[in-house]
Amino acid sequence: MPSDLQEKGHVVLVGAGPGDPELLTLRALRYIQSGDVIVHDRLVSDEILSLVPDGVEKIFVGKAPGHHILKQDEINQLLVELAQTHKLIIRLKGGDPFVFGRGSEEAEHLIKAGISYDVVPGITAAAGCGAAARIPLTHRGLARSVRFITGHHKEGQGLDIEWASLSDPEMTVVIYMGLKNLDNIIEKMIEAGRDGNTPAAIVENGATDKQRIAYTTLKDLPQTCHDANFKPPSLLIVGQVIEVAKVLNQ
Numbered sequence: 001m002p003s004d005l006q007e008k009g010h011v012v013l014v015g016a017g018p019g020d021p022e023l024l025t026l027r028a029l030r031y032i033q034s035g036d037v038i039v040h041d042r043l044v045s046d047e048i049l050s051l052v053p054d055g056v057e058k059i060f061v062g063k064a065p066g067h068h069i070l071k072q073d074e075i076n077q078l079l080v081e082l083a084q085t086h087k088l089i090i091r092l093k094g095g096d097p098f099v100f101g102r103g104s105e106e107a108e109h110l111i112k113a114g115i116s117y118d119v120v121p122g123i124t125a126a127a128g129c130g131a132a133a134r135i136p137l138t139h140r141g142l143a144r145s146v147r148f149i150t151g152h153h154k155e156g157q158g159l160d161i162e163w164a165s166l167s168d169p170e171m172t173v174v175i176y177m178g179l180k181n182l183d184n185i186i187e188k189m190i191e192a193g194r195d196g197n198t199p200a201a202i203v204e205n206g207a208t209d210k211q212r213i214a215y216t217t218l219k220d221l222p223q224t225c226h227d228a229n230f231k232p233p234s235l236l237i238v239g240q241v242i243e244v245a246k247v248l249n250q
């Protein structure tokens with residue numbers, strides 16, 4: 001390691017999974033218990049934060065939909081600044097740092113600043129919610145591929161998705177951050193050829209003790225979310241696998 005890297009702190013981007021501390025990896029737990037400072041998002045649960053030893057500074061950087069306490073470039077900068085004053089900086093993120101978590105942007109910034117870093121994988125919402133809600137993401141004969149898409153887009157820009165590529169009836173589509181633009185997403189998917197009667201489910205706070213699930217169809221997803229007042233964090237899963245989930249949940 002070059003000598004200038006040794007003088008600065010080391011940043012670890014740690015995936016905290018969907019929220020239940022039992023779904024942390026052992027490595028994530030070790031870092032949570034040994035960091036000199038913890039920088040965390042809203043999706044990191046209180047139960048996980050309670051594993052941070054007393055006296056260790058915890059810095060909340062927000063990221064509720066539409067209410068970022070710090071902007072992404074400010075978070076990037078904060079990590080660089082903390083590396084001047086602390087040895088081990090833990091950047092704790094919900095799910096997996098490299099799945100819709102902007103962890104790779106933080107890593108790019110750290111590299112530019114000459115700061116060493118590591119990444120600890122976490123259980124991403126799709127895997128966590130799928131297993132916890134007994135929704136298989138693939139199933140022989142029904143779903144041979146899975147797509148993860150984000151329903152979030154930059155202010156003033158439309159969703160930049162190749163909608164026709166989601167029309168394969170044997171593909172499970174998992175939508176992260178989908179509630180805000182749901183009408184638009186569903187309209188585009190159906191217009192592009194996905195059958196509106198495809199089974200669908202919403203999982204709110206998946207893999208935690210607050211988990212809520214509703215079954216519906218692609219075309220009725222917006223109405224179901226509205227009627228049952230689903231709030232973030234919620235994951236939308238579309239595909240024939242929802243029929244299997246109904247059997248597995250009996």
Ligand SMILES: C[S@@+](CC[C@H](N)C(=O)[O-])C[C@H]1O[C@@H](n2cnc3c(N)ncnc32)[C@H](O)[C@@H]1O
Pocket residue numbers: 018019043093094095096097098099100101123124125126129175176177178203204205206207208232233234235236
């Ligand atoms: C900014 S993304 C972060 C994703 C995270 N990096 C991951 O790998 O799961 C936030 C979105 O992930 C989904 N999400 C995260 N945790 C969830 C949970 N416990 N239950 C349902 N959805 C969740 C929701 O769609 C939420 O809006």
